[in-house]
Amino acid sequence: MPKLAELVATGRRVETHQPWPRVVVEEDLWLLSAALLAAGHVTLLGLWGDREAVHMALLDSSQKQIFVVTKPCPDGAYPSVGQFHPPAIRLERTVRDLFGLDPIGLPDMRPWLDHGQWGCHHPLSLAAEPQKDQEAQTSQETYEFLTAEGESLHQIAVGPVHAGIIEPGHFRITANGETVVRLEERFGYTHKGVEKLMAGASIDEAAELAGRISGDSSVAYAYAFARAVEAAVRVAVPPRAVWLRALMAELERLANHLGDIGAICNDAAFAIMHAQCGILRERVLRTAQNCFGHRLMMDCIAPGGTSVDLLSSGFQEIRLLVRTINKAFPLLIELYDNTASLQDRTVGTGLARPALVKQYGCGGFIGRASARAFDARVQIGYPPYDTMLFNYDVPVLAEGDVNARIWIRMREVLQSLALIEQFLARLPVQGPVRVPIEGFGRGGEGLAVVEGFRGDVLAYLRLDGAGRIERCHLRDPSWFQWPVLEAAIENNIVADFPLCNKSFNCSYSGHDL
Numbered sequence: 180m181p182k183l184a185e186l187v188a189t190g191r192r193v194e195t196h197q198p199w200p201r202v203v204v205e206e207d208l209w210l211l212s213a214a215l216l217a218a219g220h221v222t223l224l225g226l227w228g229d230r231e232a233v234h235m236a237l238l239d240s241s242q243k244q245i246f247v248v249t250k251p252c253p254d255g256a257y258p259s260v261g262q263f264h265p266p267a268i269r270l271e272r273t274v275r276d277l278f279g280l281d282p283i284g285l286p287d288m289r290p291w292l293d294h295g296q297w298g299c300h301h302p303l304s305l306a307a308e309p310q311k312d313q314e315a316q317t318s319q320e321t322y323e324f325l326t327a328e329g330e331s332l333h334q335i336a337v338g339p340v341h342a343g344i345i346e347p348g349h350f351r352i353t354a355n356g357e358t359v360v361r362l363e364e365r366f367g368y369t370h371k372g373v374e375k376l377m378a379g380a381s382i383d384e385a386a387e388l389a390g391r392i393s394g395d396s397s398v399a400y401a402y403a404f405a406r407a408v409e410a411a412v413r414v415a416v417p418p419r420a421v422w423l424r425a426l427m428a429e430l431e432r433l434a435n436h437l438g439d440i441g442a443i444c445n446d447a448a449f450a451i452m453h454a455q456c457g458i459l460r461e462r463v464l465r466t467a468q469n470c471f472g473h474r475l476m477m478d479c480i481a482p483g484g485t486s487v488d489l490l491s492s493g494f495q496e497i498r499l500l501v502r503t504i505n506k507a508f509p510l511l512i513e514l515y516d517n518t519a520s521l522q523d524r525t526v527g528t529g530l531a532r533p534a535l536v537k538q539y540g541c542g543g544f545i546g547r548a549s550a551r552a553f554d555a556r557v558q559i560g561y562p563p564y565d566t567m568l569f570n571y572d573v574p575v576l577a578e579g580d581v582n583a584r585i586w587i588r589m590r591e592v593l594q595s596l597a598l599i600e601q602f603l604a605r606l607p608v609q610g611p612v613r614v615p616i617e618g619f620g621r622g623g624e625g626l627a628v629v630e631g632f633r634g635d636v637l638a639y640l641r642l643d644g645a646g647r648i649e650r651c652h653l654r655d656p657s658w659f660q661w662p663v664l665e666a667a668i669e670n671n672i673v674a675d676f677p678l679c680n681k682s683f684n685c686s687y688s689g690h691d692l
Contacts, residue, residue, distance in 0.1 A: 183221050183239045186211055187246045196624040197410040201234075201247035206258060209250045212237065216264040222540040223266050223659075224628065225637045227652040228274035230305050233257050234652075235267075236626065236637060238540070243558060247626060247639070252280050259285040266539045266659055277374070279304040289322065292367040292691060303375055327353040327361040335673065339368050346687035350676070357672045362665045369691040377651040382408055382482050382616065385648045389638070390477050392653055393689030398431040399631030400653060400689075401480040403638035406561065408482040411625030411642055412616050419610040420484030421562045426497075426602045427467075427476045427485075428629070429595040433504070434463040435632040436544075436588040436595075439684050443585055444515065446678045447524040455511055459504055466500045469493070484613030494603060501596050512589055525582040529679030531667045533579060539659045542634025544587040545683060549579035555630035567601060579667075581682040621646045633657065633686065655689030 190202030204212070212235060215221045224236035224245065235248045250257045259282035261268035271282040272291035279301030293300070300308040332353055339347035347368035353361040373392060377385045389404035390397045402424055409416060416424075441456025464474040470493035471479045479487050515521060531541070536549040546553055554573045556564040574590035576583040624641045634656030643649040664683045668676055 183212075183215055183237060183246055184244065186215070187248070190248070193249070193624065195411075195622055196247065196626070197413060199245040199247065199626055201249060201624065201626075203232075203249045203251065206250070209248065209260075210258055212248050213258070213260045213263045213267075216260065216267075219538070223260075223264065224540070224635070225639070225652070225654040225658075226260065226267050226270040226274070227639065227654070228278035228280055228303070229650060230278065230303070233274060233280055234639070235260065236639070238559075240553070240558060243560070245559070245626065245628070255279060256281040256283050258283055261285050261287075264538075266662070269662065270658065277301065277303045279308075292370050294367055294370075302372070303378075322365070324351045324363050324365075325361065329355065329360065331355055332360060337676070339365075348687050350680075352668075352673060352676065354673055357674070359668050359671055359673060359676065362668045362676075364661055364665060366661070366687060367691055369688045371688075371692065373692045374650075374652060377648045380648045382642075382646070382648065385640075385651060386482055387478060389651075389653060390480075392692070393655060393686045394475060394477075395435055396431070396631045396633065396636065396655075396686070396689060397475045397477045398427045398480060399629055399636045400638075401478070402428060403627045403629040403631075403636045404640070404651075404653065405480050405482045406627035406629065407625035407638040407640050408616065409625070410627060411623035411640060413623070414483060414614060414616050416484050416562075417611045417614060419488075419607045420612045422602050422606040423485045423489060423612060424480050425563050426489070426599060426606070427471065427479055428631075429599050429602070430463055430467055430497075431476065432632040433592060433595050433599075434460050434467070436592050437463065437504075439681070440511075440515075440585060440588050440592075442684075443525070443581065443678065443681050444521060446681050447521055449518065449521045452511060452515060452521075455507070459507060462500055462503060466496050469496055481613060483616045484611070486613065488612050489606075497599065497603060501599055504592070505596055508589075508592060515585070515589075522582065524675075524678060525585060525682075526580060528581045528671060528675050529667045529682055531579040531663050533577060535663055535666055536579065539663055541660050541663055542630075542656045543632065543660075544584050544591065544634075545660050545663065546634065547573065547575050548583035548587045550575060550577040553635075555628050555635040559628050559635075561627075561629070563602070563605070567598065581678060584682045617646065631656065633684070633689075634660070653692070655686050657685035657687075657690045660685045661690065 187202050190204040193201045222238040224238050226235045232249050232251045237246050261271045262284040271285050274280050276290050276293040298310050335352040337350040339349045349365040351363045390401040392400045437456045437460040441453040444452035467476050468474045471487050531549045533550040536546050536551050552575045621644050627638045629636050637654040640651040641649045668679050
């Protein structure tokens with residue numbers, strides 16, 4: 180079987196695509212790409228549609244190289260990748276919903292994002308089809324969940340409306356007594372039409388949308404989008420802005436990991452961890468507000484650099500934050516580790532098998548808790564991480580349970596604290612924080628991958644001749660993590676579903692676009 184680089188070399192390269200190659204291929208090379216995925220030689224980073232084509236981003240980990248393969252679809256169809264590689268199935272269902280491109284051979288032809296509420300079919304296609312009045316109700320009534328066979332089975336429907344402040348998603352649980360036999364998810368309730376809204380937008384307008392894809396990852400999305408724009412227009416970011424961006428990314432990682440650790444423990448009825456981690460998370464958010472003007476640092480990263488600078492008082496606030504967490508957090512780690520009743524709930528619960536995690540290319544703490552040592556900051560590398568010395572290697576465990584996912588978060592909290600100290604030490608004392616990008620690289624294309632707190636966030640965009648967004652696709656790490664949750668919950672008790680779900684903490688909004 181040929182290597183990915185050899186395959187790409189035979190395709191027609193798109194010279195405007197930066198920084199990694201994009202090649203246009205015919206059916207034989209498209210199927211060879213699918214075969215490489217199925218054999219585990221490469222990892223699927225993303226699959227998205229266009230009006231008359233479908234694109235697939237592939238990662239060759241051995242070479243630390245990314246390639247984008249494009250299959251033209253002049254007849255509105257293409258060979259399904261999902262028939263060979265299951266992680267592509269939901270992505271291809273989405274492409275079919277949005278663009279009307281048919282994946283020939285796809286095992287599951289049910290709609291994914293389309294709940295029959297849009298008023299039209301295939302809204303991003305060249306010719307969107309108006310929806311008939313009775314189709315919306317029919318769509319809701321005829322969606323067929325997968326079945327499970329056996330004696331004494333019953334179904335439990337959870338959502339899409341949940342208790343508390345949480346995004347909507349439907350979980351159909353089939354159980355035998357208290358043991359989960361099958362979990363099937365249905366999403367799309369938070370679909371916002373972001374890709375359609377971005378088409379024709381200016382770069383600044385699209386940047387604002389990118390930062391609002393998933394609120395808890397505002398920095399990660401803005402970071403990925405900005406890097407994709409900068410690749411497309413071939414503009415270098417000022418050195419001070421490079422370090423400020425990474426500083427914001429690590430503060431966002433800190434806030435979310437601290438919140439997750441406490442929330443998981445709370446789902447196991449250990450409220451003191453929830454309270455103490457909540458206090459530390461609030462300190463991070465208040466520090467972000469004082470230093471960058473927004474608790475979530477929304478709109479602080481912009482194409483060309485950053486929209487805000489860090490004042491000298493901000494240095495002191497962040498150093499105080501690091502000292503505070505470094506003093507309090509080790510005590511919380513010890514408390515977690517020494518609480519037997521809590522360990523009884525988390526150890527061995529919600530096993531995500533390493534083989535499945537590798538197949539789906541799960542990133543973030545889910546992948547690293549199941550032996551997949553992938554971190555875009557290290558394996559792909561981008562400034563300033565490609566010049567940094569991490570205080571230790573990327574933390575990896577093999578157990579793949581709730582406990583392992585907590586420990587990966589804990590270790591990453593300590594790692595982020597160490598990185599922040601290095602950033603403050605190496606941040607240039609002065610200098611510009613943004614360069615203008617208007618008028619550069621019209622018609623260019625850019626791709627970027629950034630490590631968010633959940634895992635790798637991918638951004639692809641193409642600019643038109645006027646320098647506006649022609650096509651933009653943003654891929655959340657949750658696309659490849661939600662399906663693994665379905666497998667991880669099997670053979671657990673129903674009461675442990677919230678615990679497993681929180682330990683994954685996948686995004687609904689980021690997934691639904």
